[in-house]
Amino acid sequence: MNKRGRPSLMRLRVLTETARAVATGVTNLALGRGGHSLLTLRVGDPAPDFTLAASDGREYRLSEFLGRKNVVIAWFPKAFTGGCTVECRSLGAQRSLRDRSSVQFFAASVDSVETNAEFAGALDLGYPILSDVSRRVARAYGVLGASGFASRWTFYIGLDGRILDIDKHVRAASHGHDVAVRLAALGIS
DSSP: OOTTSOOOHHHHHHHHHHHHHHHHHHHHHHHTOSOOOOOOOOTTSBOOOOEEEETTSOEEEGGGGTTTOEEEEEEOSOTTSHHHHHHHHHHHHOHHHHHOTTEEEEEEESSOHHHHHHHHHHHTOSSOEEEOTTOHHHHHTTOBOTTSSBOSOEEEEOTTSBEEEEEOSOOGGGHHHHHHHHHHHTTOO
C-alpha cells in the first residue's frame, strides 16, 4: 500500500498476473495443453545440459560450469505472481548465495526473457533468471506441470554435472535461507 492506502503498482501487477496464471493453468489442465513432463530425474543422474537466455542479457550453458562451479537452479512457475515474487525476493535477500565463488545460482521459469528481465529489475535481484520459453529444458528436468508452468523445484548440480539433490518441497518465503542451509549440508562452501 502507498501512503494514501492504495495498492502499489507492483502489488496490482502481482494480483493481476496471479489471476491470469491461475486462469491459464486451469485452461491448460482442462484442454490438456500443458505439455506435462513425464521424466523423473534422481540424485546421481547427469543433469540435462541446456543453453538458455537470461534476464541479465547473457546466454548460459550448463556445460560451461563443469569442473568449475556447482550450479543451483531454482525453478518457479510464473514471474510477477504471489508465491514466485515471495520466493525470488527470499533468494535475492540471501546474499551468501551470490557471494559463493564455488556456486553459480539461477532461478528459471518458462516466461520470456523480457518478462524475466522486468521481474528481476522490479525485485532488484542479484542473480539471473533463465528463460525457457520452449519448455524443452523444463521437460528435460521433469518440472513442467500439466498447467504448462514449471513446478517450484530446486536442483543442486555438482562439479561433475550430476544432480546432488532435488528439493521438491520448496517453501517460498524461506527458500533463500533453505538453499544456503542445503548447500552447507552438501559441503559446498
